Amino acid sequence: MVKTRENISTKPFSEWEGSIDELKGLVSDKAMTGESMLLNMGPQHPSTHGVLRVVLELEGEEIVTAIPDVGYLHTGIEKNMEAKTYEKSIVMTDRTDYLNPMGNGLVYNLAIEKIINLEVPERAQIIRVILTELTRINSHLVWLGIHGLDLGVTSTMTYCFREREILLDLFELVSGQRMMSTYFRPGGLWRDVPEEFEGAVQFILNIFPQKIDDYEALLTRNPVFIDRTQGIGFMSAEEALAYGLSGPTLRASGINFDIRKVQPYSGYENYDFDVPVGEHGDVYDRYLLRMEEMRQSLRIVEQGLKKLKPGPFRSDNRKYVPPPRAELGRSMEAVIHHFKLWTEGFRPPVGEVYQVIEGPRGELGCYLVSDGSPYPWRVHFRDPSFVHIGALQHMAKNHFLADLVAIIGSIDIVLGGCDR
Secondary structure: OOOOOOOOOOOOOOOOOOOOHHOOOOOHHHHHOOOOEOOOOOOHOOOOOOOOEEHHHHHHEEEEEEEEOOOOOOHHHHHHHHHOOOOOOHHOOOOOOOHHHHHHHHHHHHHHHHHHHHOOOOOHHHHHHHHHHHHHHHHHHHHHHHHHHHHHOOOHHHHHHHHHHHHHHHHHHHHHHOOOOOOEEEEEOOOOOOOOOHHHHHHHHHHHHHHHHHHHHHHOOHHHHHHHOOOOOOOOOOHHOOOOOHHHHHHHOOOOOOOOHHHHOOHHOOOOOOOOOOOOOHHHHHHHHHHHHHHHHHHHHHHHHOOOOOOOOOOOOOOOOOOOOOHHHOOOHHHHHHHHHHHHHHOOOEEEEEEEEEOOOOOEEEEEEEOOOOOOEEEEEOOHHHHOOOOHHHHHOEHHHHHHHHHHHOOOOHHHOOOO
């Protein structure tokens, strides 16, 4: 039937049956009577940065309420990990926040190493730091390219993704995979880095500072970008803490908190770097912070490269770590040990641990519970994207609909980290 003015329903939302009931108490009375408009943004919308649905109540173009609705990407990764042995579960971590696969693997391996009290060789720790900092840059490049595209600066995506290819080539060099690397393992690394590694990292250190300057030349003093970001999505320091924000989103509100400084892991206490902090808590400050974070990550990588010396890349604790591949061709005991570890797994002592790292988006935590079996009894990730989505309603209130795109981009969510 062709819709005409006569046959289009004009009933207020309060008279509709079904899903509108779930919004009672979340939207104003005006929405229930039809005086204000209810609008779905997403879950299929390019500017929600994934399959996120935001239920908007609008008065004209002004946002009265913005209710985030997640769950459209749910994969059950955490429960699937509980059905696998500890080492076989590592492959699942790459599939949560797919822009931070090295960081996801790092926090899970650190949790395993904490519960079984497993030492990691210095060379492996340095390589972990180098790769996780390059992963932070990789994540920020995707954020910057898409954020610029959202706000009409289309060339940033071309440039950022061009440089990102260099990082993905490096990840493929060390692990065989561009994104889903599964390179970190309990006690160290899957294998040592190849000979070309140091030269490839040095190439990144040589060219990336100028590239970051180029991005800033496009955006930092761009009047259109400034108008779309300054004073938008404000969060005070008190509000940011109350909502549990972390990472650049928290630091943009003036809170100097970085887990690499206050609770060092993987030897971060041995690196000299600054923690950028904002003053205004808006979209523009979140942009400035991430730009400076990329420079600080390069600074950390440069120090790590200078520290890198020959040595073991994985623990020699044979209770939890398989024997070197070279031994399998000459030792039957090594073959048996390798076979048992991969078929049966290892058995950590009964207990629970919580490990945190500073991810590209903020505090990334892993809660791990062992019941003494080869399978984790519980695996749970505290992902910053899920926490930050909860603050979206506060950030968006009283802004225009067009500002919502800038606000969502500024908190840098990845829905794979929300729907685990």
